[in-house]
Amino acid sequence: MDLQIKVKVNRVVLRKPNTGWSIIDGLDEQNHQIKCTGVAAETLSSGETLTLTGSWQTNSYGKEFKFVACAVSLPSDNANIARYLGSGIIPLVGPEMANRIASAFGSRTFDILENHPDLLQNVEGIGQKRAANISEAWKSQSQIKHTMVFLHGLGIGPSLIRRIFEMFGTATEQEVRRNPYRLIDFQNVGFKTADGIALKIGFNVKSAERISAAIRFVLDDATSEGHCFLHIPDLEQRVRNLVGIQDVDVREQLAHLQTERKILLENDKAYSFRLWQYEQEVASRIIAFAKSPCYHEPISREYAEKRCNMKFSDEQWKAVSSISNKNVLVVTGGPGTGKSTCLVGMVELLDFSQCRYALVAPTGRAAKRMSQATNRSASTIHRYLGYDGNEWLVNSANPLTDTTIIVDESSMVDIELMYRIMSGMGKGCQLVLVGDVDQLPSVGPGNVLRDLINCNRIPVVRLTHIFRQALTSMIVTNAHNVRVGKPCRFQPETGQGLDFLMHPVEDPAQITPAVLSLLAGLEAQGRNPFSDIQVLTPMHKGPAGTLALNSAIQQQQNPNSSPIFNGSPLHLHDKVIQTRNNYKLGVFNGDIGTIERTEKGIVYVKMDGGVVVPYENSDKDDLMLAYCLSVHKYQGCEVPVVIFVVHRTHYIMLMRNLLYTGITRGKKEVHLVGQLSAIDTAIFNNAPIRRNSTLIDRILAK
Numbered sequence: 001m002d003l004q005i006k007v008k009v010n011r012v013v014l015r016k017p018n019t020g021w022s023i024i025d026g027l028d029e030q031n032h033q034i035k036c037t038g039v040a041a042e043t044l045s046s047g048e049t050l051t052l053t054g055s056w057q058t059n060s061y062g063k064e065f066k067f068v069a070c071a072v073s074l075p076s077d078n079a080n081i082a083r084y085l086g087s088g089i090i091p092l093v094g095p096e097m098a099n100r101i102a103s104a105f106g107s108r109t110f111d112i113l114e115n116h117p118d119l120l121q122n123v124e125g126i127g128q129k130r131a132a133n134i135s136e137a138w139k140s141q142s143q144i145k146h147t148m149v150f151l152h153g154l155g156i157g158p159s160l161i162r163r164i165f166e167m168f169g170t171a172t173e174q175e176v177r178r179n180p181y182r183l184i185d186f187q188n189v190g191f192k193t194a195d196g197i198a199l200k201i202g203f204n205v206k207s208a209e210r211i212s213a214a215i216r217f218v219l220d221d222a223t224s225e226g227h228c229f230l231h232i233p234d235l236e237q238r239v240r241n242l243v244g245i246q247d248v249d250v251r252e253q254l255a256h257l258q259t260e261r262k263i264l265l266e267n268d269k270a271y272s273f274r275l276w277q278y279e280q281e282v283a284s285r286i287i288a289f290a291k292s293p294c295y296h297e298p299i300s301r302e303y304a305e306k307r308c309n310m311k312f313s314d315e316q317w318k319a320v321s322s323i324s325n326k327n328v329l330v331v332t333g334g335p336g337t338g339k340s341t342c343l344v345g346m347v348e349l350l351d352f353s354q355c356r357y358a359l360v361a362p363t364g365r366a367a368k369r370m371s372q373a374t375n376r377s378a379s380t381i382h383r384y385l386g387y388d389g390n391e392w393l394v395n396s397a398n399p400l401t402d403t404t405i406i407v408d409e410s411s412m413v414d415i416e417l418m419y420r421i422m423s424g425m426g427k428g429c430q431l432v433l434v435g436d437v438d439q440l441p442s443v444g445p446g447n448v449l450r451d452l453i454n455c456n457r458i459p460v461v462r463l464t465h466i467f468r469q470a471l472t473s474m475i476v477t478n479a480h481n482v483r484v485g486k487p488c489r490f491q492p493e494t495g496q497g498l499d500f501l502m503h504p505v506e507d508p509a510q511i512t513p514a515v516l517s518l519l520a521g522l523e524a525q526g527r528n529p530f531s532d533i534q535v536l537t538p539m540h541k542g543p544a545g546t547l548a549l550n551s552a553i554q555q556q557q558n559p560n561s562s563p564i565f566n567g568s569p570l571h572l573h574d575k576v577i578q579t580r581n582n583y584k585l586g587v588f589n590g591d592i593g594t595i596e597r598t599e600k601g602i603v604y605v606k607m608d609g610g611v612v613v614p615y616e617n618s619d620k621d622d623l624m625l626a627y628c629l630s631v632h633k634y635q636g637c638e639v640p641v642v643i644f645v646v647h648r649t650h651y652i653m654l655m656r657n658l659l660y661t662g663i664t665r666g667k668k669e670v671h672l673v674g675q676l677s678a679i680d681t682a683i684f685n686n687a688p689i690r691r692n693s694t695l696i697d698r699i700l701a702k
Contacts, residue, residue, distance in 0.1 A: 002053050002054060002055060002068065003053070003054065003055060003056070003608070004027075004051060004052070005028060005050075005051075005065060006028070006029050006049060006050070007024070007026040007028060007034065007036055007049070007050045007052055007065075008026055008027045008028075008047070008048075008049050008075070008080065009024060009025075009026050009044065009045065009046050009047060009048045009049075009050060010025045010026050010027065010033075011024075011025050012024055012025075012040075012044055012045075012046075012047060012169065013025050013035075013044050015044075016565050016566065020297075021037070021038070021039055021357050021566065021567065022037065022038065022040040022044065022667055023035065023036075023037050024036040024040065024044070024080050024568040026050070026051075026544065027182060028343055031299075033067070034064075034376070035061075035062070035063075035064040036050075036052060036054075036066075036067055036085065037065075037066050037067070038052070038054060038062065038066060038068060038070060038159060039068035039070070040070050042071070043657070045084060045145070046084065046085035047070050047075050047080045047082075047085075048073070048074065048084060048236055049072075049073045049074070049075055049080075050070055050071065050072055051070075051071040051072075051297025052066035052067040052069070052070055053067060053068055053069040053070075053418040054066050054068050054069075054199070056297060061147050066324045073547060074383045075438025076107055076256075077107075077164065078102045078103065078106055079102075080105075080600075080641070081107075081109050082095070082098045082099045082101075082102035082103075083098070083099075083109075084098075085097075085098035085101060085102065085109070086098030087619050088097070090137045090138055090141060091137060092133055092134050092137060095133060097123075097125060097126075097245075100123050100125070101657075102122070104117075104122060105125050105383060106446040106492055112140075113134070113138040113526060114135075114138065114139065114142065117131050117132060117134065117135030118131060119382050120135065120171045122687040123402045124638075125244055130531060131613070132369060138336065140170070143170050147170075147172045147173050147702070150173050150176075150364075151164065151172070151176070153171075153202070154176075154200055155196065155197070155200075156197065160183075160186065160189065162184070162185070162256070163186055163187075163618075167186075168221070168509070176201075176424065177198070177201055178611070180194050180197040180198040180201060180203070180442070180518055181195070181198060181209050181210065181212075181213035181594060182194075184216070184217055185253050186244060190217070191213065191214060191217040191242060192434075192618050195210065195213075195243075195362070196453070197577065198210060200474075201609075202466070205243065205244075205245060206248055207326075208253060208256070209321075210243060211239065211243065211248060211249075211250065211253045212253045212256065212257055212425055212642035214239045214243050215235070215239055215243050215250065215253055215254060215257060215263070215270075215295070215668070216257070216263070216272070217242070218238045218239050218242060219263065219270065219271070219272045220231070220234060220272065221271075222238075222445075222529055222692075223275070223444065223445040225446055225691075226441060226442075226445055226446070226447065226689065226691040227691055227692040228271065228275045228276075228278075228279060228415060228445045228446055228691075228692055228694070228695075229266075229269040229270060229271040229275065229276070229479055229691075229693075229694070230269070230270055230692065231270075231692070232251075232254070232265070232268050232269065234268050234365060235250070235254075235270050235476055236250040236251070239384075245335055247297045248251075252360055254270065254292050255332045255510075261273050264276040269692075269694070270361075274416075275415065275416075275445060277419075278415045278416050278418075278423070278446075279415060279446075279501055279694060279695050279698055280698060281419050281422065282415065282419050282421060282695060282698075283420055283441060283695060283698035283699045283701075283702060284416050284698075284702060285394070285422040285423070286328060286422065286427070286431075286452065286457075286458065286699060287457065288690050288700060289327050289328050289422070289425065289429065289430075289431060290328040290457065290458055290459075291327075291442060292327045292427075292428055292685060293428075294324065294325050294326060294327045294430060295348065295428075296323060296324045296350065296353045296355060296430075297324070297334065297352065297353045298321070298324040298325070298345060298537065299324075299349060299352055301317050301321070304317075304320060304321075304348065304349060304387055305344060307352065307584055308344055308345055308348050309666050310341060310344070310345075310484060312341070312345060313338065313465050313467075315337075315338075315461065315463050315464065315465055316338050316341055316342050316346075316463065316464070318344035318461050319331045319342040319345075319346075319461040319463070320342055320346055320349060322461060322563070323349055323350070323404070323430070323432060324349065324353075325347045325432075325468060326459045327428075327430050327431070328430070328431050328458050328459065328461045328563050329430075329431070329432045329433070329435045329458075329459050329460075329461070329462065330410075330432075330433045330434075330435075330436075330452055330453055330458060330459070331372055331435075331460075331461045331464065332435055332437045332453065332461075332462055333434070333436065333464065334418055334434060334436055334438060334458065334463075334467045334472070334476070334479060334483055334664075335436075335467075335470065335476050335479050335664050336470025336471070336476040336479075336480075337463035337464065337465060337466060337470075337481075338437075338465075338466070338467060339434055339463060340373040340691055341618050341660060342434070342463070343359075343370065343373055343374050343406065343408065343434060344373065346372055346406060346432065346444055347359070347374045347376055347406075350404055350693055354654075355400060355404055356402045356403050356404070356541070357402050357403065357404035357405070357406065358372060358379070358402045358404070358405050358406070358503070359377070359378035359406050359408070360374055360379050360380065360381045360384045360406070360407055361372070361379075361380065361381065361405075361407065361408045361409050361410040361636070362380065362381055362409055362410075362413055362417065362636060363380065363409070363412070363588065363589070363590045363636045363637070364590065364591055364593075364607070364608075365381050365382055365590060365591075365636060365637045365638075366408060366409040366412075366636040366637070367379055367408075368409075368608075368609075369638065370408045370683060371671065374654060377601075378585070379435050380588060381407070381417060381420070381421060382583075383411075383422055383650070384587065385421070387420075387423055387581075387583065388583045389581065389583035389584065392420055392424070394420075394424035395420075395423055395424055396423045397698060398424075399424055399425060399426035399427075400425055400426055400429065400472065402429070403428070403429055403430060404428070404429070404430040404431075404432065405421065405425065405429065405432070405433065406432040406434065406693060407421065407432070407435075408434045408435065409432050409434075409435055409436060409636045410433040410435035410440050410448075410449050411435040411436055411439045411440070411441065411442065411444055412435075412443070412635055412636050413433075413435075413449065413451075414442035414443070414444025414445055414448060415444070415446030415448055415693070415695070416443055416444060416445070416446075417442075417444070418446070418448045432654065433449065435449050436664070437449050437450055437453055438657060438660055439657060439660065439661045439664070440631065440632060440635055440657050440658060440661045441657075441689075441691065442630060443469045443635070445691070445693075446691065446693050447691045447693055448695065451695040451696050452695075452699075454696060454698045455625065455627060455641070455695075455699045457699055457700070457702075466480060470494075470646070471498070471499065472495055473496070473499055473500075473671050474489065474490075474496050474497070474498070474499050474500035475499055475500050475663060475664070475669075476665075477489065477493075477496070477500075477668055478500050478663060478670075479663050479664050482656060482659055482660045482663060482682075482683055483591045483656075483660055484618070485656070485683055485686060486683070487498070487679075487680060487683060488502075488672075488679060488683075490502045491643065494539075497671065498669050499668060499669045500672075501670070501671050501672070502672050502676065503518060503667070503671060503672065503673045503674075504674075504675065504676065505647070505674055505675070506675060508543040508647055508649045509543055511543060511544040511549075511673065511674065512543065512548060514553045514673050515549060515553070515555050515628075515643060515645065515673055516553065517550060518642070518643055518671055518673065519535070519553065519556065519557070520556070520610065520638075523643060527640070530557075530575050530594060531608075532639065532640045532641055533548060533640070533643065533644070534629065534634060534637075534639040534640065534641070534643070534665065535553065535627060535628040535629070535640075535642075535643045535644075536628070536630070536634055536642055536643070536644045536645065536662050536665065537549060537628060537629075537630065537631075537633050537644070537645040537650070538630065538631055538645075538646070538650040538653035538654070538658055538662075539630065539649075539650050539652075540630060541651050543649065544645050544649050544650065544652075546628045546630055546648045547627060549627070549628035549645070550625040550626075550627050550628045551569075551625075553628060554571065554574060554625060554627060557575075557627065558571055558573050558574055562575050563622070564596075564598050564603050565601075569625065570595060570603075570620075570624075570625065571595070572597070572598065573594060573596075574594070574595050574625060575592065575593075575594055575625065575626045575627050576592070576593060576594070576595060576605060576624060576625060576626050577590065577591065577592050577593075577623070577624055577625075577626035577629065577633065578590065578591040578593075578622055578623065578625045579622050579623070579624055580594075580622050582619060582622060584619075585613050585614075585615070586611075586621060587607065587613055589596075590633065590634075590636065590637065591607055591608065591615070592607070592608055592626050593605040593606050593607035594606050595623075596612060596699075601616070601617075602615065602616050603615040603616075603620055603623075605623070625686060631644075631658050631661055631662045631665075633644060635648055635661060636666055638664060638666075638670065639665060639666065639667065640667050640668045640700060641664070641666060641668060641670075641671070642662065642663075642665050642666030642669070642670045642671070642672065643665065644665075644666075644670060644672050645673050645674055646651055646659065646662075646664045646672055646673070646674040646675070646678045646679050646682065647675055647678050648674075648675055648677065648678045648681070649675035650678065651681070652676075654678055654682040654685055655682055655685050655686075655689070656683055656684075656685060656686045657686075658682065658684055659679065659682040659683065677689075
C-alpha cells in the first residue's frame with residue numbers, strides 16, 4: 001500500500017534531464033535524513049516541502065523512499081524561506097539577500113513577493129527597480145511551478161512537460177485546458193494520452209474536439225500503413241473504435257474539418273489535406289516535366305564506353321543514352337544488373353554536356369554508396385533541399401539551380417519526399433529515378449516508384465540481365481530466385497562461392513542462442529561484429545524480434561559496460577542507430593554509430609565516417625540499440641555480412657519483398673537463421689500490401 005510522507009528538500013543530488021528521475025536528499029517530519037527517488041519537477045529547489053506518495057524500499061545502497069507522486073508546498077519558517085529564496089530559484093537573490101528578505105517579512109514573504117513588491121524596498125540593498133525585477137522573476141517562477149503541478153496532476157511526464165512549456169510558455173495551462181487534443185501534434189504523443197488528459201479536465205466523450213482529434217489521428221496513423229487516404233466507411237469505423245462509441249456522428253466533424261482545410265473529402269475518400277496536395281502536385285509536375293524537351297548533348301555509345309572505360313549492355317546503354325532525350329526517366333533492376341554502371345555512365349554523359357547536376361539518396365548510407373560508385377559528391381535528399389527540421393529552404397519560390405537530379409534508392413521515396421523534390425525543381429529540370437521496385441516500399445505513405453512505373457506515362461528502363469561476375473555470388477542468384485518466386489538454393493553451382501547459408505532452427509527459443517553462436521564464429525574468423533555484420537529480423541517483439549535479440553547480443557558483445565544513465569538500455573560502447581532526422585545535430589534516420597563516452601550528461605556517439613556527435617537531453621531518446629534491426633529500418637543500407645532471422649513466429653511479416661530486401665542487404669555473405677518453411681512462406685506470399693494511393697489515377701487524368 002502506498003504511503004504519504006512530507007519531506008523538506010536539502011538538495012537534489014541527481015536529476016536525469018530526459019526523464020526527470022531524481023535522487024533527493026531531505027529531512028522527514030522528525031528531522032531524520034532520508035533519501036527519496038522518483039520523477040520530480042525540473043524546478044525543484046532546496047527548502048521546498050514535498051508531499052510524496054510511494055513506499056519504502058531497501059537495496060544495495062540502503063533504505064530509500066521510492067515515490068510515484070510528488071506535490072510541492074512552500075516553506076513556512078524563516079530559515080527555510082531564506083534557504084529556498086537563496087537556492088537560485090530567483091536569479092537576482094543570493095543567500096545573503098534571501099536572509100535579509102526572510103528576516104524582514106517572515107511568513108509574509110511570499111505574499112509580499114506576489115502582491116506587495118514595493119515593500120521590498122524596505123530591505124537593505126533593494127531599490128525600486130530591483131524590487132520590481134525580483135517580484136517579476138518570482139511571479140514567473142511561481143507560474144511555472146503552478147503549471148508544473150497542474151501538468152503533473154494530469155499524469156504528464158517531465159519530458160513532455162518540458163516540450164509543452166517550450167511551445168506555450170506561461171500560457172501552457174490555458175492552452176491545455178482549451179484543447180488538450182493539440183498535444184497529439186507533439187512527437188510520441190498519441191490519441192490515448194491526449195484523450196486521457198481531456199477526459200480528466202472534463203471534456204465530453206462526444207465533444208466536437210474529441211471526435212475531430214480522433215479523425216485526424218486515425219488519418220495520420222493510417223500513413224504508418226502506407227496509406228495516402230482512407231475510404232470514409234473505414235475511417236468512420238476506425239474512429240468509433242478509437243473513441244469507444246459506436247453511435248457517434250463522424251460525418252459532421254468530417255465536414256467541419258474540410259471547411260478548415262485540415263482534411264479533404266473526394267468521392268468516398270478522406271485525405272489529410274497535405275497528402276491530397278502532395279498527390280495532386282506530384283502528378284501535375286511529373287507530367288509537365290515529362291513533356292518538357294531535354295537539351296543534353298548526345299554522345300555515341302563507342303565514345304561513352306571509351307570515356308567510362310567500360311562496356312555497356314544494350315539495356316544499360318538504353319538507360320545511359322536516355323538521359324540525353326528524356327526529361328523524366330526511371331531505371332529499375334535487381335542486384336547484379338548494373339544499376340551502378342548506369343549511374344557512372346549517366347554522370348559521365350552529364351559531365352560531357354557540361355551540365356549542373358546533383359546526386360541524391362534518401363539516407364546518408366545510400367548517398368555514401370552513390371558517391372563511392374560514381375566518384376562524385378552525393379547528398380541526402382533532405383540536406384540537398386535545405387531542410388532544417390522545420391522548413392524546406394528549396395521550394396517552388398526558391399528552386400534548385402541544377403539542371404538534372406538523379407535519385408538513387410528511389411523505392412524509399414514516399415509521396416511527401418517526392419513532392420519536396422519536384423516542387424524544388426526549376427523549369428526544364430530533369431529527374432532520373434534509380435531503384436529496385438521489388439524491394440520494400442517506402443516507410444512513409446504512398447507507393448511512388450511502383451506507381452510511376454505502372455502509370456505507363458513515363459519512360460522506364462528495366463535492367464534484367466544478370467552479369468557473369470554477379471552470378472558467381474549465390475546471394476545474387478537467390479535474390480533473383482526470390483524475386484520471381486523460385487525457392488532458394490543452398491548448394492553452390494560451378495564457379496560460385498559458398499556465400500549463402502542456411503542455419504535451421506525450429507524452436508523459437510533457440511533462435512537467440514543460434515544467432516549468438518554464429519556471431520561468435522564470424523568474429524573468430526576476423527569479422528568485426530560492429531562494422532562487418534548486421535543481424536536483421538522482420539519484427540520487434542517475440543523471441544526472434546529485435547528487442548530480445550538486441551538485449552542478448554548486447555550482453556555478448558558489450559558485457560562489462562555501464563548504462564549511459566540510470567535505467568537506460570543503452571550502455572557505453574553500444575552499437576546504436578539514430579531513429580529520426582535531427583538537423584540540429586546533423587544526424588539522420590538510419591545513421592549507425594557507437595557510444596564512445598559520456599561527460600556531464602552528454603553522450604558522445606561516433607558515427608560511421610568518424611564524426612563524433614554530442615547528444616544532450618531529449619536528443620538521446622532518438623537512439624536505440626542496433627545490434628539487431630528490422631529489415632524496414634535497414635532498407636537502403638549494405639554490409640559485408642547479414643544474419644537474417646526468418647521464422648514462422650514472424651508469420652504476419654513473411655512476404656516476398658521483405659525476404660528479397662533482407663537478402664540484398666548482404667554484400668559478401670548472407671546467413672539465414674530459422675525455418676525453410678518460413679522462407680518458402682515468404683516466397684509464396686507475393687500479394688502486394690494494399691496501399692491507398694490515387695497517384696496513378698491523377699497522372700492518367702493529366
